[in-house]
Amino acid sequence: MVRTRPLMIQIATGDPRPIGRQIVDAVRMKVATGELDHGDQLPSVRGLAQQLMINPNTVAKAYAELSTEGWLESRQGMGLYVAAKRQRLSDAERERRLDDAVGRLVNDVVPLGFAPAQVQARITHEFQLLLPRKSA
Structure with a gap:
């Protein structure tokens, strides 16, 4: 077993x-x-x-x-x-969810006073942390 x-x-x-x-x-x-x-x-x-x-x-x-x-x-x-990999959501739904997530992020971060470049760099860094696990 x-x-x-x-x-x-x-x-x-x-x-x-x-x-x-x-x-x-x-x-x-x-x-x-x-x-x-x-x-x-x-x-x-x-x-x-x-x-x-x-x-x-x-x-x-x-x-x-x-x-x-x-x-x-x-x-x-x-x-x-x-389950086997497949596209689980329609393209339109994926776009809608991305728009919602980005909107929430912007609304949360703008009042904190970070420069857009700083936020973009942090997001890029977080994605890079995920990449090694995905390629393994």
Whole structure:
């Protein structure tokens, strides 16, 4: 029997996002950066709930959302696995989400008084930190 390794994510109690959203975002990021690859098995609902010390219903809802969006696939009697890579959202939806994210970033950063070049450099740096994981 193949055992799954723990899903190394952390839940931040001070984070304004609900715990389920934190799980969804963490799994998406791990798939997008290549930390989780097609065919990798995720911990069971109970296993992740115990690891994170949260309610299993929260994990089940997060896993259901990830499955609905095409990030995960269920294999009958075997568990949840990372789904094959594909474009999960339409081009229009991807553009809409990018616009929303950039708008939120600008609204959060402008009042802090940073120069646009400083913000762009920080964003570039953060993307570069992700690249080595993705190419591995």
